[in-house]
Amino acid sequence: MAEVATSARHSATSWSAPEQLLVVVDPVARRTDGESVRIAKDVLSAGAAGTKVCLPDGPEEFARALRRRGSRRPVLVGDDRALVRAVSLLHRQRELAACVLSLVPVGGALSLARSLGVPASAVAAARAVLDGVERRMDLLVDDSDGVVLGTLRIPPLGTGLGREESGAGRPWLRTCQSLVRTLVPARPSRLVTAVPDAGPSQLRVEVDGEMLVDLHQPVDSVQVSPAPPGRARVEVRPASAGSGSSALLAEGRTVTVSGAHFRYRADAVISGPVRTRTWEVREAAWGLTVPAG
Template sequence: MSDHDQLLVIVDPVARRSDGESVRIAKDVLSAGAEAKICLPDSPEEFSRALSRRGSRCPVVLGDDRALLRAVTLLHRDRAPLALVPIGPPDALEVAYGLGVPRTAVAAARTVLDGAVRSMDLLVDDSDGVVLGDLRVPAVPVPAAGTAPSVWGTCRSLVRTLVRPAPTYPGVLVHRLRVEADGVLLADVDAPVTAVTARPDGGAGTAEVTVHPAGPAAAPRRASAGVLTVSGPDFRYRADGRVTGPVRRRTWTVHPEGWGLTLPRDGA
């Protein structure tokens, strides 16, 4: 309890609007077990100010994945730990659940009081965006076999074909990307790919990178790296469910044990 006897409980405004009852229950559990200062920001700016003025209090966010990502973005430079009580629909909490946060407000609030901080690796890009779980480049999904690509995808493919002929694979969108992992070239623009995926490699201090080449017989290429750079024609990427871009170049760097999250103790 000594690590959590002073809490800064920040209630995301979306959580207050979407499920006020769960918010109330979580606040009651936290206030009953620790000295808790409750903060009700109405904007991202107020959210940021509350975290910056946390002092020695452990921040506890009541909200969904977007609130968690906002907090980690603001706190990772100090490697400050935090806790999350999930409030929101399941599809807005996939990242949190994937990290091991309990699924109910009561269980998560009790974990804040009785759990332990687990240090985790973090991917940080060159615009200070963070990735806690999955990264996908580009953001567009790969259609199933026999599925026609969207009109926008068709237009982009046509433009690429006019600039430089590209092989065609039925039902699959291909992209010309240059992919470097720790300076090693995994793919170049003359060899189309369907996607590049990455995620922190389970505390190893590296990211697990997979390049999916185009072509029915092409095997994925995998690497573990501390730095991943992707460049090419304008592309969007999806990180923890958020779509960013378009950009022409982006570099992600692994920060070993770059953040900490309070989770249930082993065996709890």
């Protein structure tokens, strides 16, 4: 892992004096948009009293850099996956509450960053790191210690989380898969892993212990999203509901989904299959730097 230490004049409007930053540049960001990475490093180095830049080559070095941050404030240069990875690591280390994260979004998957209020451009986001404010945010934590920063979705069976989507962010994998399919003769159908037919799911959804929908009522989709502080908004769309029909809605602190094996998308990560999973809202569990005002 390459590390570069630089010193620069402290910005008069930054957080506290002397402000020192640990800038962790995700390898995907370096490959995707090296120019935006360079701009972010220049702005941060010019505005902070001390800046250490880390260039991890993989997840292990990424985690090591965060563990060894000391008193420096961590700044991630990367996409949604880098942010989720950092929050997950700090949560598992039980250091998330005391650590304020900053993000300069660089990469392809940036919808989560935008929804959290992070500026889209590298320059604006880097300036927000220096001059912004901390915003405390709720966190969904599941019974396997996984985290969700934004929205959780369970789509209909056989749709939404298919092979093409599971290769998101890895175009080289899709290219290799296409090449293999072209060069290798088709195998007998009995050796091909079956893919579930698309259709409604049979799931039980409970919010704060109260049944919202049971197994006898198939559903097209389930969505869990942030609500007022300390609560989550649950939206279940029954399979029998037409385009003009209302979804089943509820708000609460805990959400349990169970039934047949299902997959779910939490932020930029696809998980499962699982038979049951419970998520709990942790109020103001983590902090992110956003523009002031």
